[in-house]
Amino acid sequence: MNMEELRKCVTEIPDFPKKGVLFRDITTLLKNGEALKYATEEMKKRCSNRKIDVIVGIESRGFILGGIIAYELGVGFVPVRKKGKLPREVVRAEYELEYGKDHIEMHKDGILGGQNVMIIDDLLATGGTAEAAVRLVESLGGRVVGLGFVMELSYLKGREKLKKYDVFSLIDYDSG
Numbered sequence: 001m002n003m004e005e006l007r008k009c010v011t012e013i014p015d016f017p018k019k020g021v022l023f024r025d026i027t028t029l030l031k032n033g034e035a036l037k038y039a040t041e042e043m044k045k046r047c048s049n050r051k052i053d054v055i056v057g058i059e060s061r062g063f064i065l066g067g068i069i070a071y072e073l074g075v076g077f078v079p080v081r082k083k084g085k086l087p088r089e090v091v092r093a094e095y096e097l098e099y100g101k102d103h104i105e106m107h108k109d110g111i112l113g114g115q116n117v118m119i120i121d122d123l124l125a126t127g128g129t130a131e132a133a134v135r136l137v138e139s140l141g142g143r144v145v146g147l148g149f150v151m152e153l154s155y156l157k158g159r160e161k162l163k164k165y166d167v168f169s170l171i172d173y174d175s176g
Contacts (some may be wrong), residue, residue, distance in 0.1 A: 001035060002040035006029065006039060006170065007171050009032050010025065012024055024151060024153075026142075026150060031170070035122070040068045040072070040136070043150070043170065046071060047073060050118065051145065052075050052117070052118045053069040053116045054117050055076070055077050055119075056080055056117055056119045057121070058080045058120070058129060059081050059082050059104070059106070065120050069118075069120060069148075083102070085107050089108040090107055091108050092104070092136075094132065095129055104132050112141070113140075115141075116142075118146050118148065119133050119134065119144065122149065123149060123150070123152070124147075124149040124169055126157075128154055130161070145167070147168075149170070150169065151168050151171045151173065152173065153173050155174055
């Protein structure tokens, strides 16, 4: 497996969720054992040169990828969820959507002050969700040592919201 073969494991679906949008579906990559192993190994390599205490995974595919990477690195895993999904006291961060606002949450005891945190998700698009996850981590005293993604839609310029952080992605799509 190599990056070009990995890219071919992502299915492109035109006009989803609305006309004019080209949706890139990572579930076909996830169901391919060789591709999943390759993607998580590559992400783990890019994380292993950092001092990481905990991986934060953003709902929902960030749970899958982040959980595997946390296990491989022998560090803890903390989920960032959509609103109303966590049972204990939470911190919340709002972010912009093209049609309004939404927010994500993390347990208030999810990150301890001074912990080094790596944020993992499947996709960097506009950067709103990732930037909100950064704010959650930092509001609890954590230090974001990087953000990692399988795919990036670089034409949407999501990295601009994350420019003070070390960001990597495995697959870059520079046009829609």
